[in-house]
Amino acid sequence: xxxxxxxxxxxxxxxxxxxxxxxxxxxxxxxxxxxxxxxxxxxxxxxxxxxxxxxxxxxxxxxxxxxxxxxxxxxxxxxxxxxxxxxxxxxxxxxxxxxxxxxxxxxxxxxxxxxxxxxxxxxxxxxxxxxxxxxxxxxxxxxxxxxxxxxxxxxxxxxxxxxxxxxxxxxxxxxxxxxxxxxxxxxxxxxxxxxxxxxxxxxxxxxxxxxxxxxxxxxxxxxxxxxxxxxxxxxxxxxxxxxxxxxxxxxx
Amino acid sequence: xxxxxxxxxxxxxxxxxxxxxxxxxxxxxxxxxxxxxxxxxxxxxxxxxxxxxxxxxxxxxxxxxxxxxxxxxxxxxxxxxxxxxxxxxxxxxxxxxxxxxxxxxxxxxxxxxxxxxxxxxxxxxxxxxxxxxxxxxxxxxxxxxxxxxxxxxxxxxxxxxxxxxxxxxxxxxxxxxxxxxxxxxxxxxx
Numbered sequence: 001x002x003x004x005x006x007x008x009x010x011x012x013x014x015x016x017x018x019x020x021x022x023x024x025x026x027x028x029x030x031x032x033x034x035x036x037x038x039x040x041x042x043x044x045x046x047x048x049x050x051x052x053x054x055x056x057x058x059x060x061x062x063x064x065x066x067x068x069x070x071x072x073x074x075x076x077x078x079x080x081x082x083x084x085x086x087x088x089x090x091x092x093x094x095x096x097x098x099x100x101x102x103x104x105x106x107x108x109x110x111x112x113x114x115x116x117x118x119x120x121x122x123x124x125x126x127x128x129x130x131x132x133x134x135x136x137x138x139x140x141x142x143x144x145x146x147x148x149x150x151x152x153x154x155x156x157x158x159x160x161x162x163x164x165x166x167x168x169x170x171x172x173x174x175x176x177x178x179x180x181x182x183x184x185x186x187x188x189x190x191x192x193x194x195x196x197x198x199x200x201x202x203x204x205x206x207x208x209x210x211x212x213x214x215x216x217x218x219x220x221x222x223x224x225x226x227x228x229x230x231x232x233x234x235x236x237x238x239x240x241x242x243x244x245x246x247x248x249x250x251x252x
Numbered sequence: 253x254x255x256x257x258x259x260x261x262x263x264x265x266x267x268x269x270x271x272x273x274x275x276x277x278x279x280x281x282x283x284x285x286x287x288x289x290x291x292x293x294x295x296x297x298x299x300x301x302x303x304x305x306x307x308x309x310x311x312x313x314x315x316x317x318x319x320x321x322x323x324x325x326x327x328x329x330x331x332x333x334x335x336x337x338x339x340x341x342x343x344x345x346x347x348x349x350x351x352x353x354x355x356x357x358x359x360x361x362x363x364x365x366x367x368x369x370x371x372x373x374x375x376x377x378x379x380x381x382x383x384x385x386x387x388x389x390x391x392x393x394x395x396x397x398x399x400x401x402x403x404x405x406x407x408x409x410x411x412x413x414x415x416x417x418x419x420x421x422x423x424x425x426x427x428x429x430x431x432x433x434x435x436x437x438x439x440x441x442x
Contacts, residue, residue, distance in 0.1 A: 014295070015295055025336070028292050028332065029329060029332055031288055031291075031292060032285065032288050032289070032292075032328040032329070032331065032332050033326060033328050033329075038288055038291075039411065039414065041291065041295070042291075042414060042418075043410050043411065043414045045295075046414070046417065047410075054387075062348070063348065066347075066348025066349060067297060067342075067345040067346050067347065067348055068295070068296060068297030068342075068345075069294060069295050069297065070348065070349050071297050071299065071342070071345075071346040071348075071349060072293075072294035072295075072297060072298060072299055072301055073294070073299060073300070073301065073302075074290070074291070074294040074301060075294060076349055076352075077425070078421075079349070079352055080352050080356055080357060080360050081360060081364075081417075081420075081421055081424060083352050083357045083360070084357055084360035084361045084363075084364045084424070085364065085380075085384045085417075086384055087357060087361050088361055088364050088365060088368070088381070088384075221385070221386075222387070223387060247387075
């Protein structure tokens with residue numbers, strides 16, 4: 001039986017506890033015998049987990065889904081799987097859409113007499129590439145981020161978008177200090193990619209800001225938050241209120 | 253949960269024949285029913301969804317002689333009727349679970365990396381990773397773009413991705429179990 005849009009929304013409503021008892025029973029009966037509807041149930045579970053994790057569900061939906069499907073063993077395992085997929089997806093570079101290398105390879109396979117010439121060209125190109133790379137300075141991109149507690153209004157975008165060109169080797173991020181955190185002996189920063197945190201030692205600081213340098217290769221496209229810790233002269237440290245949010249977006 | 257004695261071999265055999273006279277088809281139907289019952293129990297928030305599906309089968313199997321004689325209709329619906337009686341709404345409702353543990357996620361990530369190479373083709377990997385790469389609104393745009401590039405509808409793309417997930421999940425689960433068994437061995441005193 002082919003599914004329609006109505007079935008898709010019914011399944012979603014079923015998982016979010018929005019159906020009457022009769023509707024729920026009708027859906028469950030169909031789930032036992034209708035392969036496509038069952039497949040839709042499985043797909044919708046995955047999509048709702050994504051929405052739940054991203055905080056995109058309404059409060060009631062969130063509570064229902066959290067206390068029903070996600071409370072089951074299967075739900076909790078699926079949630080871990082979704083989180084792993086998200087993490088792996090975010091740390092992979094975006095694959096090139098066109099298989100240029102594959103096309104060149106296919107072209108040469110059909111014309112073996114060109115392989116020698118192609119090999120010589122590749123060696124020459126690699127040599128030139130190495131020479132250019134070794135003589136070109138590593139580009140830095142300087143960015144100033146404002147602490148989330150210093151934002152002017154709630155309507156300000158939380159994440160500052162940092163567009164990275166391919167030639168940028170490192171990010172120099174200047175973190176503006178709130179008044180209460182200006183007199184520390186030194187600072188420490190933590191970079192959070194929503195799954196892992198990494199401690200960073202700032203390259204320097206003055207009365208108003210702290211400078212951290214992050215190699216571009218350590219920040220794949222995605223959302224990040226930096227947390228600053230003010231370290232007093234006796235060694236105790238205290239988190240600076242608020243965070244510095246940014247999003248990395250690579251451009252050609 | 254009330255636990256009914258599992259059926260003996262003879263009763264189970266009759267149950268399979270009741271599902272389908274062809275042995276192979278009967279096995280498939282049984283597995284499908286069990287899986288779906290357990291998924292329905294899970295959707296309703298039952299922690300031990302598989303145990304409840306087992307219990308449903310046990311109850312049906314106990315009545316198999318009567319069913320063969322008297323029941324008319326799709327056996328799946330009889331299973332459903334029994335499952336409805338077995339189901340008890342969780343009281344009180346459990347609290348929403350805490351965010352997943354980072355170590356657990358990392359463990360699954362390393363398994364996922366392995367499984368991606370084991371059970372998916374490079375084209376599937378490329379599509380899957382793009383499908384899960386972006387955030388919120390951007391994610392929707394990216395998925396529309398992938399569907400356009402593949403010349404399929406968004407719904408067909410969802411289904412294609414689900415099929416890849418369905419191959420990846422058991423692989424990841426098995427890999428995690430192996431990692432955990434390995435860790436347990438390391439933790440043992442020799």
